[in-house]
Amino acid sequence: MKATFDFLRRIWKADAFSPGAFVVRAAVLAALYGVSCAAGLQEYTTFLSGTSPNVNLSWQTVSAIGLIHLLLYFSFILLVPILLITAGLLKAWNGWKPEREDPDPGRSELPIEPNK
Amino acid sequence: MKSNLKLWVKKASLALAAFTLATALWLPCLHLFFRKPLSEFYQEKGVSPKARQLAARHLQLWTEPALRQIELQKMRASNAEWDFMGRTFLVWSLVNMGLREPGLKDDYLPVIDQIIQETVKIEKQDGIYAFLMPYAKARPYQINPARSLFLDGEIALMMGARRMLQEEPGYKQPMTERLNVIEQRMRSNPLMAMESYPDECWTYDHAVALVAFKVADRLDGTDHTALCQQWVAIAKEHLVDKTTGLLLSSYQINGAPLYGPEGSTIWMVAHCLQAVDEPFARDQYERARKELGRITLGFGYGLEWPASWQGPMDVDSGMVVPGLGVSAGSSGMAFIAAASFHDWDFLQALVATLDMAAFPSRQNGRLKYCASNQVGDAALLYASVLGPLWESIRQP
Numbered sequence: 294m295k296a297t298f299d300f301l302r303r304i305w306k307a308d309a310f311s312p313g314a315f316v317v318r319a320a321v322l323a324a325l326y327g328v329s330c331a332a333g334l335q336e337y338t339t340f341l342s343g344t345s346p347n348v349n350l351s352w353q354t355v356s357a358i359g360l361i362h363l364l365l366y367f368s369f370i371l372l373v374p375i376l377l378i379t380a381g382l383l384k385a386w387n388g389w390k391p392e393r394e395d396p397d398p399g400r401s402e403l404p405i406e407p408n409k
Numbered sequence: 410m411k412s413n414l415k416l417w418v419k420k421a422s423l424a425l426a427a428f429t430l431a432t433a434l435w436l437p438c439l440h441l442f443f444r445k446p447l448s449e450f451y452q453e454k455g456v457s458p459k460a461r462q463l464a465a466r467h468l469q470l471w472t473e474p475a476l477r478q479i480e481l482q483k484m485r486a487s488n489a490e491w492d493f494m495g496r497t498f499l500v501w502s503l504v505n506m507g508l509r510e511p512g513l514k515d516d517y518l519p520v521i522d523q524i525i526q527e528t529v530k531i532e533k534q535d536g537i538y539a540f541l542m543p544y545a546k547a548r549p550y551q552i553n554p555a556r557s558l559f560l561d562g563e564i565a566l567m568m569g570a571r572r573m574l575q576e577e578p579g580y581k582q583p584m585t586e587r588l589n590v591i592e593q594r595m596r597s598n599p600l601m602a603m604e605s606y607p608d609e610c611w612t613y614d615h616a617v618a619l620v621a622f623k624v625a626d627r628l629d630g631t632d633h634t635a636l637c638q639q640w641v642a643i644a645k646e647h648l649v650d651k652t653t654g655l656l657l658s659s660y661q662i663n664g665a666p667l668y669g670p671e672g673s674t675i676w677m678v679a680h681c682l683q684a685v686d687e688p689f690a691r692d693q694y695e696r697a698r699k700e701l702g703r704i705t706l707g708f709g710y711g712l713e714w715p716a717s718w719q720g721p722m723d724v725d726s727g728m729v730v731p732g733l734g735v736s737a738g739s740s741g742m743a744f745i746a747a748a749s750f751h752d753w754d755f756l757q758a759l760v761a762t763l764d765m766a767a768f769p770s771r772q773n774g775r776l777k778y779c780a781s782n783q784v785g786d787a788a789l790l791y792a793s794v795l796g797p798l799w800e801s802i803r804q805p
Contacts, residue, residue: 310424335768335779341728341737343487344782370439370765378431383424 312387315380319373326369334362440707443761450760451748451793456509460793462776463786464506467499469775470783471520480783490559491784493540496524497563498787501798504570508797514574521571528567529583532560541606548607551662552594559605561587562618569624570798581629588625591618592636600647600664601640609667611659612648613674615640616681623684623802641686652717654696669718672701672711672739676746683749684799694750702743702755703735708765709747709758711739741785744792749799763789 307313329335336346337359345355450459470477484491503517531539537557538545549555568584571577595601595618602610603618619640622633647664648657655670656678668674675697682690700715713729713736714720729736740759747756763769768779777786 308420310420315424335770338768338780339483339782341780342782342785343728343737344483344491345486346483348482348486366768370442371435374439375428375431375435378434379424379427382427382430386423386427 310383312380312384315376315383319376319380322365322368322373322376326365326373329362329365334358335366338362436706440758440761440765443765444707444757445760445764447753447757447760451756453796454509456506457793459776460502460506460790462771462774463790463793464502466775466777467502467783467787467790468516468520471499471523484782484784488542489540490542491782493528493560493563495782495784495787496528497567498784498791500524500567501570502787502791502794504574505791505794505796505798507574508801509794518571518575521567521574522577525564525567525571525580528564532564545606550604550607552597552604555607556590556594556603557605558591558594558603558614558618559611561591561603562614562621565591565621566617566624569621569628572628573624573798573801576628584621584625585629588618588621592622592633595636595640598662599643600660600662601636601643602660602662602664604662605659608661609659610662611674612644612656612678613658613681615644616678616685619685620681620802627802627804637685641682641689645689650715650718653700653715654692655700655715656693668720670697670700670715671720672697672713672736673742675701676711676739676742680745680749680795684802687803691750694746694752697746698752698755701739702747704755704758705733707758708762709740709743709755709760710735710762711741711743711759712736713739737780737785741781741788744789745795748792748795 307317337355339346340352340356340359341363345352347355448457450457456464470480481492481495484495500521503521507514507517528540537555537560540560541557545557565584565587568580568587572580572584591603594603595615600610601615603615605611605614619637622631622637625631626633644656648660649655650657650670653670655675657666658668658671658674660666675693679690679694679697682693701712703710703712710733712734714734740762744756744759744763746752747759763778767781770777770779778789781789
């Protein structure tokens with residue numbers, strides 16, 4: 294449990310351009326989309342057809358909710374995989390060129406080494 | 410400090426390069442997750458799984474009045490036309506399904522009759538305006554008494570289609586009466602135009618009416634061949650946009666254009682003309698496909714306007730995605746034309762878009778698309794089963 298927590302903490306505090314940071318972003322977007330689905334917001338995407346799923350709500354409200362789900366969905370199918378692939382590519386690059394990898398400030402207290 | 414900045418820039422550049430490469434890798438692959446065998450949507454024989462699921466949802470709406478009321482209320486709040494078109498597309502779909510699976514005809518006929526009778530009853534009680542948008546009342550019709558080709562043509566075709574599935578003598582007279590009114594009004598002016606809205610004639614409605622004439626010829630031994638040929642000849646001469654060669658969407662009774670070629674109209678017009686004048690219909694489809702049909706990264710969609718014509722976003726076009734010009738109305742109707750003209754690549758790409766962007770929702774074997782509505786789903790159902798009715802009309 295502690296190891297998992299430490300891992301998550303390390304990932305969360307990872308350098309903005311590290312593979313871990315991209316994984317975190319993907320996870321956050323996926324979680325937000327999951328929440329949107331669980332809340333049934335996909336029903337509001339009917340605003341795209343000019344129809345309101347709930348005649349008791351104003352058109353603006355319905356469109357805004359639908360748009361939120363739409364953005365989260367497209368983030369999920371477009372951004373999440375791209376962020377994960379990016380993380381994979383960076384990881385592979387860092388593995389292939391280890392001398393270019395800089396210490397992760399969230400991972401250790403070592404000073405940044407200059408490029409050789 | 411300088412070294413830190415240099416390092417930051419280096420890391421950012423590396424991340425940006427990785428992000429760009431990841432995007433370039435992912436985007437062309439995305440459609441593979443949504444591309445399914447076309448037979449899931451459309452089959453030349455029998456009924457596809459998606460058609461069956463869509464139909465189950467619509468049959469539920471017509472067997473559970475409370476549920477139907479909710480759906481109709483949602484649509485009528487935006488557009489009363491959609492309530493009407495949702496009915497017509499469903500009737501035409503059920504007729505095609507009955508022709509595909511004669512064993513299930515008896516399941517569909519009661520629903521078909523219920524829809525037709527209720528529709529005619531509403532029209533009788535509340536008048537033509539019950540199914541028209543409010544602006545229909547803004548000015549008088551040019552030809553009186555006020556009649557709408559939108560209603561007369563589609564109701565006549567509903568009745569005719571029902572009779573093609575199984576003859577019902579009770580529909581013969583009302584269908585003939587409507588067609589007589591249409592014929593009389595079309596022959597009353599040089600453009601053979603009949604209004605759908607005051608001084609507003611729609612190519613879509615004329616094309617539907619022509620099919621209704623063809624159905625009558627098949628069923629009742631009448632001959633409207635000359636009438637249909639005459640309309641097509643006039644359309645080719647007066648109703649075609651010079652730049653694209655596509656038919657205009659709407660015009661005044663004197664022929665003055667109102668709306669130019671539009672995806673939400675032309676795809677259906679091409680489909681209907683297929684039963685009337687196949688070469689002209691195919692020419693229109695091919696032009697529409699070139700001007701308005703697109704496949705990008707494996708996803709198909711329809712534009713509402715050709716590059717040479719700009720129109721306003723309205724209830725027909727539906728939401729138009731800025732920049733791309735993707736139109737919900739045109740894309741939905743493109744399914745009908747693509748299936749009709751056996752443009753399988755385009756149809757498969759359209760289905761991929763549908764599964765990607767229309768939020769399919771399945772419950773107990775019933776399918777609906779959340780981003781669509783009842784009329785949109787009914788049009789998709791029609792696209793997934795069309796064929797047999799047109800074939801039986803065109804049989805020598």
